[in-house]
Amino acid sequence: METELENGSPVEEVNLDPFIECNTENYTTASSQQFPDQLLTEPCLLGIDEAGRGPVLGPMVYGTCFCPIDCEDILKKIGCADSKTLSEDDRERIFKKIHSYSKQSIGWMVTALSPHYISTSMLQRSKYNLNEMSHDTAIELIRHALDRKVKVTKVFVDTVGDPQKYQDKLQKLFPAIDITVSKKADSLYPVVSAASICAKVVRDRLIRSWKFTENVSIPESYNYGSGYPGDPNTKKFLKEFVDPVFGFSRIVRFSWETASKLMEEHCVPVCWDDDEENEKNGSGRAAAKQRLETFFKSPERKQAESVYFRERKLQSIGSLFEMDE
Numbered sequence: 001m002e003t004e005l006e007n008g009s010p011v012e013e014v015n016l017d018p019f020i021e022c023n024t025e026n027y028t029t030a031s032s033q034q035f036p037d038q039l040l041t042e043p044c045l046l047g048i049d050e051a052g053r054g055p056v057l058g059p060m061v062y063g064t065c066f067c068p069i070d071c072e073d074i075l076k077k078i079g080c081a082d083s084k085t086l087s088e089d090d091r092e093r094i095f096k097k098i099h100s101y102s103k104q105s106i107g108w109m110v111t112a113l114s115p116h117y118i119s120t121s122m123l124q125r126s127k128y129n130l131n132e133m134s135h136d137t138a139i140e141l142i143r144h145a146l147d148r149k150v151k152v153t154k155v156f157v158d159t160v161g162d163p164q165k166y167q168d169k170l171q172k173l174f175p176a177i178d179i180t181v182s183k184k185a186d187s188l189y190p191v192v193s194a195a196s197i198c199a200k201v202v203r204d205r206l207i208r209s210w211k212f213t214e215n216v217s218i219p220e221s222y223n224y225g226s227g228y229p230g231d232p233n234t235k236k237f238l239k240e241f242v243d244p245v246f247g248f249s250r251i252v253r254f255s256w257e258t259a260s261k262l263m264e265e266h267c268v269p270v271c272w273d274d275d276e277e278n279e280k281n282g283s284g285r286a287a288a289k290q291r292l293e294t295f296f297k298s299p300e301r302k303q304a305e306s307v308y309f310r311e312r313k314l315q316s317i318g319s320l321f322e323m324d325e
Helices: 017-021 037-041 069-077 088-100 117-121 131-146 162-173 190-208 230-238 258-267 273-280 292-296 308-310 317-324
Strands: 002-004 011-012 026-028 044-051 060-068 106-111 154-156 178-183
Touching: 017 037, 026 131, 037 060, 044 069, 044 117, 044 131, 044 190, 060 069, 060 131, 060 190, 069 190, 088 190, 106 131, 106 190, 131 154, 131 162, 154 162, 154 190, 162 178, 230 258
Parallel strands: 044 154, 154 178
Antiparallel strands: 002 011, 026 106, 044 060, 060 106
């Protein structure tokens, strides 16, 4: 489907259906399948920013916008500014203007990281924190642009963590590109402002279109707010729709402290087999309060065997070596 926008250029509608239909998976989409020649032949600026880093609800969306250096004034002309200073209506209006140039001189891409992916990554055994996710997503967006032959010569990024360390990291990965990482880049560089608007508009659309795959009866008109933990509507949603057994639906980042506290207060406690075994062997929480130096001593007793291993007659590799000796 194509739409006529105010500069008269027919452009494709932004398709977010794949993420809406499968909102536990990450999703990347772009302004067009084929970027205009101007982006492939002229030196370009590329800006990166995110939306939804702090909320307990919904995805975190990373956005990038890019245009020829000579076309930066277009971004200023159409009103690109830090998305947080704009109303939702203003962001939608400016995003449509950005998109209207997608067959001429401006391109954009966004990656939506699902709340399920964010939480499972942060809580897995090998921790993958939000800063690492942010860096990796930004790096992938730059690579996507380069893979699609956009002639990127300058990159501007709103920082996550220490600006200089982040800049050095990106500069090492992309030595041929002039990279600037700074605080408040979304208010300093129009191309970052444009990326911020793209990310924010896409996140807002995904939240409004969220499909609850769980058996949760939520009225269509229900207002669950901005998703930030301090939002009264968000708090109300979390308290009303926490299941005593299954916790929250997948729109909630259950790794957030706000969500985990509510689960502790309103959900039934879970006792695992290993917990019971540890209690029997005196290795529960009470027994775990040991002096620090005990961690540096050689163990004098054999470690308690897990119920899981004992029932399945499994042995650790270490115990097999002991038997050989």
